[in-house]
Amino acid sequence: MSTVAAQKRGFGAVLWDYLTTVDHKKIAHLYLFGGGFFFLLGGLEAMAIRIQLIQPENDFVSAGFYNELLTMHGTTMIFLAAMPILLGLMNAVMPLQIGARDVAFPFLNSLGLWLFMFGGLMLNVSWFLGGAPDAGWTAYVPLSTTSPGHGVDFYVIGLQIAGAGTLMGGINFLATIVTMRAPGMTYMRMPLFSWTTFITSVLILFAFPALTIGLFLLMFDRMFGAAFFDVGLGGNAIIWQHLFWIFGHPEVYILILPVFGVFSEIFATFSKKRLFGYTAMVFATMLIAFLGFMVWAHHMFTVGLGPVANSIFAIATMAIAVPTGIKIFNWLATMWGGQVTINSAMLWALGFIPTFTIGGMTGIMVASVVADYQYHDTYFVVAHFHYVIVGGTVFGIFAGLHYWWPKMFGRILNEAMGKLTFWTFFIGFHLTFFIQHFLGLMGMPRRYWVFLENQGLDLGNQISTVGAFFMAFGVTVFLINAVYTAVKGEKVAEDPWDGRTLEWITASPPPHYNFKQIPLIRGLDALWVEKTEGKGRPTPAEPLGDIHMPNSSFLPFIMSLGLFIAGFGFIYQVDYDWAYILLFGGMAVTLGSMLTRSLKDDHGYHIPKDELESEAD
Amino acid sequence: MSHDHTLNPETMPNEPEKATQEGQNKFIGFWFFLGGETVLFACLFGTYIALNSSTADGPTANDLFGLELVFIMTILLLTSSLTSVYAMYHMKNNDFKKMQLWLGITAVLGLSFLGCEIYEFTHYITDYGFTFRSSAFGSAFYALVGFHGGHVTFGMAWLIGLMIRNAKRGLNLYNAPKFYVFSLYWHFIDVIWVFIFTVVYLMGKVG
Numbered sequence: 001m002s003t004v005a006a007q008k009r010g011f012g013a014v015l016w017d018y019l020t021t022v023d024h025k026k027i028a029h030l031y032l033f034g035g036g037f038f039f040l041l042g043g044l045e046a047m048a049i050r051i052q053l054i055q056p057e058n059d060f061v062s063a064g065f066y067n068e069l070l071t072m073h074g075t076t077m078i079f080l081a082a083m084p085i086l087l088g089l090m091n092a093v094m095p096l097q098i099g100a101r102d103v104a105f106p107f108l109n110s111l112g113l114w115l116f117m118f119g120g121l122m123l124n125v126s127w128f129l130g131g132a133p134d135a136g137w138t139a140y141v142p143l144s145t146t147s148p149g150h151g152v153d154f155y156v157i158g159l160q161i162a163g164a165g166t167l168m169g170g171i172n173f174l175a176t177i178v179t180m181r182a183p184g185m186t187y188m189r190m191p192l193f194s195w196t197t198f199i200t201s202v203l204i205l206f207a208f209p210a211l212t213i214g215l216f217l218l219m220f221d222r223m224f225g226a227a228f229f230d231v232g233l234g235g236n237a238i239i240w241q242h243l244f245w246i247f248g249h250p251e252v253y254i255l256i257l258p259v260f261g262v263f264s265e266i267f268a269t270f271s272k273k274r275l276f277g278y279t280a281m282v283f284a285t286m287l288i289a290f291l292g293f294m295v296w297a298h299h300m301f302t303v304g305l306g307p308v309a310n311s312i313f314a315i316a317t318m319a320i321a322v323p324t325g326i327k328i329f330n331w332l333a334t335m336w337g338g339q340v341t342i343n344s345a346m347l348w349a350l351g352f353i354p355t356f357t358i359g360g361m362t363g364i365m366v367a368s369v370v371a372d373y374q375y376h377d378t379y380f381v382v383a384h385f386h387y388v389i390v391g392g393t394v395f396g397i398f399a400g401l402h403y404w405w406p407k408m409f410g411r412i413l414n415e416a417m418g419k420l421t422f423w424t425f426f427i428g429f430h431l432t433f434f435i436q437h438f439l440g441l442m443g444m445p446r447r448y449w450v451f452l453e454n455q456g457l458d459l460g461n462q463i464s465t466v467g468a469f470f471m472a473f474g475v476t477v478f479l480i481n482a483v484y485t486a487v488k489g490e491k492v493a494e495d496p497w498d499g500r501t502l503e504w505i506t507a508s509p510p511p512h513y514n515f516k517q518i519p520l521i522r523g524l525d526a527l528w529v530e531k532t533e534g535k536g537r538p539t540p541a542e543p544l545g546d547i548h549m550p551n552s553s554f555l556p557f558i559m560s561l562g563l564f565i566a567g568f569g570f571i572y573q574v575d576y577d578w579a580y581i582l583l584f585g586g587m588a589v590t591l592g593s594m595l596t597r598s599l600k601d602d603h604g605y606h607i608p609k610d611e612l613e614s615e616a617d
Numbered sequence: 618m619s620h621d622h623t624l625n626p627e628t629m630p631n632e633p634e635k636a637t638q639e640g641q642n643k644f645i646g647f648w649f650f651l652g653g654e655t656v657l658f659a660c661l662f663g664t665y666i667a668l669n670s671s672t673a674d675g676p677t678a679n680d681l682f683g684l685e686l687v688f689i690m691t692i693l694l695l696t697s698s699l700t701s702v703y704a705m706y707h708m709k710n711n712d713f714k715k716m717q718l719w720l721g722i723t724a725v726l727g728l729s730f731l732g733c734e735i736y737e738f739t740h741y742i743t744d745y746g747f748t749f750r751s752s753a754f755g756s757a758f759y760a761l762v763g764f765h766g767g768h769v770t771f772g773m774a775w776l777i778g779l780m781i782r783n784a785k786r787g788l789n790l791y792n793a794p795k796f797y798v799f800s801l802y803w804h805f806i807d808v809i810w811v812f813i814f815t816v817v818y819l820m821g822k823v824g
Contacts, residue, residue: 104642167653175646179638205649209657217664217760226749226756227673228664234671234753239664246660598775599782601791 020552022106023512024091027113028408031088032401034117038080041124043475045073050432050468053461056453066449067134068151072123074137075155078255079162080120082393086258087112087169089400090197092408094173096503097194099182099521101514104175105168106550107597112168114560119162122567126154136447138248141229141240145221150571156219157567161560163208163215170204173197182502183541184521188282191501191525192275195282196261199289200254206293207250214243223574238303245296253292255389257285259396260327263349266403267331269497270346271338274525277330284323284330291320301372310369317367324360328353344418348399351426352391359387362437377447380440386433398422398478406496410508411489417481421474428470435460435467500528505537513547516612544613546606553602555593562589629711634797636790643794651805658809661764662816665757669821673752676745678821687818690733691810694769697726698807701800708796713787716796720780723803727773734766758817765813768806775799 009017018026048069052060061069095103103109126132133155135144144152177198181190190198218240220226227233229240268275275281297305297313331353342350362384366375375381398421406412439460444451451457495504504527506514517540523529530538569583630636635644669678704719738759741747749759776799783792 104646171646171649171653174649175642178645179641205653206656209653210660213657213660213664217756220749220756220760224749226760227751227753228668228756228760230753233673233751233756234668235756236667236671236753239667242663243660595778598778598795603791 017552019557020110020554022102022110022550022552024095024103024106024109025408025510025512027109028088028090028092030113031084031091031116032408034113034120035081035084035088038076038120038124039082039085040475040479042073042076042081043472045069045076047468047472049073050465052449053451054465055462056458057450059450061449063449064131064134067136067447068127068132070447071133071136071139071151071155072127075123075133075159076120077389078137078251079159080116080123082255082389082397083166084116084120085397086200086255086393087116087166089262089397089404090169090173090193090200090258093404093503094194094197095176095180096407096506096510096514097191097501098177098180098185099502099515099519099526100176100180101518101547102550103172104180105172107553107556107602108168108172110553111556111559112165112172114556115165115168115563116162118560118564119158119160119165121158122161122564123154123158126151126158129154138244139218139240140244141218141221141237142231144218144240145229152218153222153571156215156222157570160212160215160219161563161567163211164563165560166204167208167212170201170208173201174205177201182515182518182521185526186521188279189521189524189526191261192264192278192281192285193258193261193501196257196264196285199285200257203250203254203257203289203292207247207254210243211247211251214240214247217243219570223570238300241300241303242296245299246293248299249296250289250292252385252389253288255393256396257288259352259393259400260285262396262400262403263331263352264334265501266345266349266399267334268525269403269499270341270343270349271335272341272498273334273338274500274528275330276333276336277326278524280326281330284326287323288320291316291323295320298367298372301369302376307369314367314369318364321360321364328357328360343402344413344415344422345399345402347419347422348395348402351422352395352399355387355391355395355426355429359384359391362387375440377445378440379436379444379446382446383433383436383440386429386436390429390433398425403497404503405485406492406508407503407506408509409486410491411485412492412496413485414481414489417477417484421478421481423474424470424477425474428467428472428474431467431470432464433467435463439464495527500525502526502538511615513549513607513612516547516615517542517544544609546609547612548604548606550604551602553597555597558593559590562586562591562593565589630790631709633708633711633788633790633793635794637794640790640794640797643798647798647801651801654805658761658764658812661757661761662812665761665817668753668757669817671753671757673754675752675755676741676747678754678758678817681741681745681747682818682821684818684822686733686737687814690730690737691814693726693730693733694807694810697723697730698804700726701803705797705800708788708793711788716788717780717784720776720796724773724776724780727769727776727803731766731769731773734762734769762813762817765806765809768809772799772803772806775802 018030021027048061049066052058052066091103091109095101123133130149131151133139133151135147135152135155139152139155177190177194217226217228221229227235229235229237231237264275264281295313295317297309298317301310340346362380366372366381366384402413402418439457442456444457451461492508494507496508497504502519505519519526519538520541521538522534526538530536563586566583566586569579569581569586572579573583635641700719700723704716704723707715707719747755749756779795779799
């Protein structure tokens with residue numbers, strides 16, 4: 001079905017199409033819209049935090065509300081904005097890059113998306129139901145177990161639902177890459193973004209279950225009277241920290257590795273050169289992922305695990321700088337001697353290198369155990385992780401959006417507005433966060449809702465808040481750009497950037513079956529090989545034939561809705577007996593739709609060969 | 618291409634569970650899922666080991682556990698794993714009836730295991746006052762063993778659903794992966810039990 005036809009359908013039909021879709025490209029759109037919405041929400045929370053801190057002893061928000069803001073800012077940005085947008089990019093691009101018609105489990109893909117949506121909704125309805133979670137995004141016990149009201153309950157249930165969706169996404173990408181690569185697409189010919197998708201999925205697979213268990217224990221303690229963290233009954237509060245960070249540290253690599261892939265594609269494409277040190281890049285990614293599981297206790301240096309444990313984790317942490325350094329140098333070497341085009345996507349990539357390097361350097365500083373006792377829980381740490389997460393992940397998301405926007409939506413983002421976004425955001429970012437290193441070194445603790453005047457913190461905080469407004473301006477321009485592009489943007493053909501990888505041989509946006517004939521891959525940078533040594537396009541690996549496609553389904557939405565309803569049951573059964581109706585009703589809906597799914601055969605359908613023949617290339 | 622994947626001796630592939638792209642995806646995807654499940658149980662084991670002596674003056678592991686019952690449960694579950702292997706053997710030989718028979722035996726063994734576990738938990742609660750809320754040890758014990766029991770329960774529902782759904786139509790390339798993936802799951806549950814037997818019960822009695 002072409003996009004023109006899609007535009008002619010009524011709103012209801014389009015809505016139904018999106019609610020039931022199992023097409024990885026439409027799911028990518030939904031991930032982007034959902035993640036983008038939560039990104040704006042998290043951004044608003046950040047602005048409120050910065051406005052509160054613009055001057056000493058400000059009273060823009062109350063102390064309790066401030067706690068809710070900072071908790072929801074962190075939780076939203078990580079779980080509901082950054083990860084879904086990255087999953088959106090992976091969904092949009094990875095199957096195209098490896099020459100597949102869809103992911104391995106299209107139904108599961110849709111289920112993962114809706115679980116994320118309902119999990120995010122769950123977290124955010126807490127604002128209207130007595131207050132949001134207020135124990136920090138790390139929800140340390142006993143603060144989180146004793147936090148009054150239901151705020152933290154929404155955190156537990158919301159993240160449990162969203163996390164299950166992410167886990168499904170990870171398994172799906174893994175299976176897709178293992179079984180569905182096009183003929184000739186060996187592992188070492190995969191574009192780097194597909195590689196980082198693969199390795200990120202491994203991280204998701206092995207990290208998220210730790211969060212699942214951590215959340216279960218917290219849920220049992222808060223809602224069912226268990227004693228995991230209740231010291232009076234022999235519980236142990238440190239278990240939460242371990243479980244949280246066994247998940248939480250790999251999580252930061254889940255956030256950063258995909259954008260390493262994005263940057264690798266962008267540097268190679270806009271330098272007109274093969275990625276320098278491709279093999280080293282692949283193995284550096286693996287090494288980062290592997291080490292990422294070995295370093296969780298560096299978040300717990302001040303807990304008192306003892307000098308031996310602290311030293312081991314410190315050294316393991318510092319070791320991560322090596323593969324990361326390999327990557328930085330490889331990107332620089334990719335540009336070296338290349339024909340560099342500087343456009344919006346490339347600007348974000350160029351801005352990323354110094355920003356992320358600073359973040360990496362402060363990372364080594366906080367990895368040093370002895371010094372960390374000074375940095376711990378100060379704005380130095382806040383500055384550090386914003387340099388890597390904003391300077392890495394958010395820059396990477398913007399870069400990837402500018403790069404793949406034409407592939408996803410068929411139109412190219414406006415360059416002038418793109419550059420304006422970059423420069424205001426880039427300057428604003430450094431204004432906001434560079435000064436926070438020094439605020440931290442001067443002893444400003446994180447998560448406090450006020451600071452006192454004349455302690456050398458006034459000017460720094462003011463500068464930081466001004467910077468935040470620059471960033472907000474940049475994001476606003478990007479939104480305008482997105483709308484402008486949708487209406488007036490320049491329509492593009494399949495390959496606007498003179499690309500190197502397979503996604504650029506499909507139409508922009510690609511047809512729902514992606515490839516009429518699966519291409520035969522003859523080397524790394526599959527398209528570039530054909531441009532330089534072949535006929536400009538890969539040779540088909542199969543004759544034109546019927547294409548097998550999965551059926552759309554409304555069940556994923558229903559399943560997630562059931563869990564959403566059951567979530568309220570879990571939360572309110574503590575206070576009211578009627579909540580059990582929600583609990584059992586919701587679970588019945590979910591399990592019932594799972595049963596329906598298993599009992600009803602779903603063979604998908606075929607697009608007949610003659611229909612494909614009649615469609616233009 | 619036809620949707621009819623019904624098998625006969627001539628068209629029977631060597632590994633019917635992996636003969637289609639969908640089957641292959643399921644096979645690989647499920648192995649990955651089991652990898653995640655491993656971490657899930659590892660976290661529960663870690664929590665249990667950290668809390669197994671935090672009895673808050675309640676009954677200890679040594680007071681509670683009786684190895685006789687646990688021995689019977691272990692035999693039941695290990696045997697059920699073996700019988701599911703026989704079922705898969707018959708699946709590969711395209712002998713649907715024998716496969717169903719062995720799966721049925723697997724279900725009986727699994728349900729007996731569940732019965733024992735329910736008896737065990739009731740015994741602890743009524744005779745010892747040892748509950749999910751009585752101590753951190755209690756919470757950790759019921760969380761770990763209960764998660765395993767929950768997996769067995771889900772597996773039973775899954776298996777019985779599969780057997781009933783396919784009872785009349787026999788084996789084909791569409792449902793062969795479903796049966797096979799169930800057997801993978803069942804082996805995994807069995808392996809977890811071996812660790813529970815060792816870490817919870819043996820170490821609780823001896824350690």
